[in-house]
Amino acid sequence: MTDMSTAGARIAGLLHERHDEIVRQWADAVTYAAKGRLTVAEVQSQVSEMYGALAKLVDSGSRDLQVPEAAELRAVLAELSRSRARRGFSPSETSIAVLALKDAVQSQVDTSDAGLLASFLWFSRLVDEFALFTFETYSRAREELIVEQGEQMMELSTPVIKLWDGVVGVPLVGTLDSARAQVVMEKLLQTLVDTGSAYAIIDITGVPAVDTQVAQHVLKTVMAARLMGAECVISGIRPQIAQTVVSLGIEFGDIVTKASLADALVHTLRRSGIELVRRAQRGEA
Amino acid sequence: MYPAAAPQQVNLVPIVRDDDVVRVRQAVRTAALAAKLSLVDQTKLVTAASELARNTLIYGGGGRAEIEQADNGRKRGVRVVFADEGPGIADLELAMTDGYTSGNGMGLGLSGARRLVDEFDIDTAAGRGTRITVTKWAR
Numbered sequence: 001m002t003d004m005s006t007a008g009a010r011i012a013g014l015l016h017e018r019h020d021e022i023v024r025q026w027a028d029a030v031t032y033a034a035k036g037r038l039t040v041a042e043v044q045s046q047v048s049e050m051y052g053a054l055a056k057l058v059d060s061g062s063r064d065l066q067v068p069e070a071a072e073l074r075a076v077l078a079e080l081s082r083s084r085a086r087r088g089f090s091p092s093e094t095s096i097a098v099l100a101l102k103d104a105v106q107s108q109v110d111t112s113d114a115g116l117l118a119s120f121l122w123f124s125r126l127v128d129e130f131a132l133f134t135f136e137t138y139s140r141a142r143e144e145l146i147v148e149q150g151e152q153m154m155e156l157s158t159p160v161i162k163l164w165d166g167v168v169g170v171p172l173v174g175t176l177d178s179a180r181a182q183v184v185m186e187k188l189l190q191t192l193v194d195t196g197s198a199y200a201i202i203d204i205t206g207v208p209a210v211d212t213q214v215a216q217h218v219l220k221t222v223m224a225a226r227l228m229g230a231e232c233v234i235s236g237i238r239p240q241i242a243q244t245v246v247s248l249g250i251e252f253g254d255i256v257t258k259a260s261l262a263d264a265l266v267h268t269l270r271r272s273g274i275e276l277v278r279r280a281q282r283g284e285a
Numbered sequence: 286m287y288p289a290a291a292p293q294q295v296n297l298v299p300i301v302r303d304d305d306v307v308r309v310r311q312a313v314r315t316a317a318l319a320a321k322l323s324l325v326d327q328t329k330l331v332t333a334a335s336e337l338a339r340n341t342l343i344y345g346g347g348g349r350a351e352i353e354q355a356d357n358g359r360k361r362g363v364r365v366v367f368a369d370e371g372p373g374i375a376d377l378e379l380a381m382t383d384g385y386t387s388g389n390g391m392g393l394g395l396s397g398a399r400r401l402v403d404e405f406d407i408d409t410a411a412g413r414g415t416r417i418t419v420t421k422w423a424r
Contacts, residue, residue, distance in 0.1 A: 177303060208310075208328075208331070209332045211335040211336050211339075211394075212336060212390055212394050213335075213339060216390065239325070240325040240327075240329075243328075243329070244325075244329050244332045244401065247397065247400045247401050248332065248336075248393055248397035248400070249396065249400070250391065250393060250397075
C-alpha cells in the first residue's frame with residue numbers, strides 16, 4: 001500500500017510540475033487524432049478538464065475508478081465518450097484521446113530515475129483503466145443511439161394518412177414485426193376515432209415478403225378496425241405476393257383486397273356513395 | 286461451372302434473436318438473385334425461409350441457417366438448411382397439418398413452406414433437434 005501511494009506521489013508531483021508541457025502535448029496529439037473534426041479550443045478545454053480531474057485522483061493516491069474521489073473524472077470521461085460516440089468517432093479514436101496522455105507524460109519522465117520510472121508504470125496502468133472505462137461508455141452510448149434511431153424509424157415508417165373525407169390509408173414499408181404491427185394497429189385505430197373515418201386502406205406494396213406472421217398481424221388489425229365499425233381494404237398485392245400467399249395457404253376470408261392503392265380508393269369511395277365522373281369534353285355534349 | 290457465383294460457398298447465419306430472421310431473409314434473397322431465380326420464385330423462397338427461420342427461433346430455441354448455391358448439372362438453385370438442437374418434433378404428421386400449431390401462429394408455416402419450395406426434407410425426432418433442408422430451382 002505504501003509503495004502504491006509513494007508511486008502515486010512521485011508522478012503526482014510531476015503532473016503538477018510539468019502541467020503546461022503535458023497538457024499542450026496531450027492536446028496536440030488529441031487534435032491530430034481528431035482529423036479536424038474538433039477545434040483546437042474544444043480539445044484544449046476537454047483535455048484541461050480531464051487533466052484537472054485526473055490530477056486530483058492521482059493526488060489521492062488511489063488507482064480505483066470506483067472511489068468517490070474518482071467521481072469527477074468518471075463524469076468527465078463519460079461525457080467525452082458519449083459526445084464522441086454521437087459525433088461518429090470510432091472506438092479507437094475515442095480511446096486514443098485518453099491513451100495519448102501516456103506519451104505526453106512519458107516524454108517528461110527522466111528515464112535514469114528508476115523510482116520515477118516505476119511510478120510511471122503505476123500511472124500507465126491507471127490510464128489503461130481510464131481508457132477501458134471510456135471504451136465501455138462509448139459502446140453503451142452507441143447502443144443507446146441505435147435503440148433511439150430504431151424507435152424513431154418505427155415512428156417515421158408508420159404514418160396514417162387521410163386519403164379522402166372518411167378514408168384513411170396506412171402504407172406499410174419494410175419488415176412488419178410484432179413491435180411495428182402493434183404501433184401500426186394503435187395508430188390506425190386512434191386515427192379512425194379522431195377523424196371519424198369509416199374506411200381504412202392498408203397498403204402492403206412496400207412489404208417485401210408476406211409470411212404468416214405479417215398476414216396474422218394484418219388480419220388482426222383488420223379485425224380490430226371492424227370491431228370499431230370501420231371497413232378495411234388491403235391493397236398493394238403484387239403478383240408474386242399473391243402467388244406466395246396462395247401457396248402458403250393464407251386466406252383473407254371476406255376482406256376486400258386490391259392490386260393497387262388507386263383501386264382500393266375507388267372501391268371505398270364507391271362504397272361511401274361517391275361517384276367519380278369524368279367531365280365531358282367541351283363540344284361533346 | 287458458372288463464373289458469377291463461387292460454388293460450394295456456404296453462408297452461415299445464426300438464428301438467435303428476432304432480427305436474425307430478417308437477416309436470414311436478406312441472405313436468402315441475395316442468394317436467390319445470384320442464382321437468377323424469377324421474382325415469384327425469389328419471393329416464395331424468401332417467404333419459406335422466413336417461416337422456417339422463425340420456427341427455428343421459436344420452437345427450436347434458436348439455431349442456424351446455412352445458405353448455399355445448388356447445382357444439379359442442369360439447373361441452378363438455392364439450398365437452405367435450418368438446423369436447431371431444440372426439442373424436435375414428436376408428431377411430424379400432425380405438425381405438417383394445415384392449421385395445426387403448438388404455439389399461437391396460424392399453423393401454416395411448416396406446411397406452407399413445403400408448398401413454396403421444390404424440395405423439402407425434414408429430419409427430426411423428439412429430443413434430437415430438427416434439421417430442415419429446402420431447395421428452390423431456377424426455371
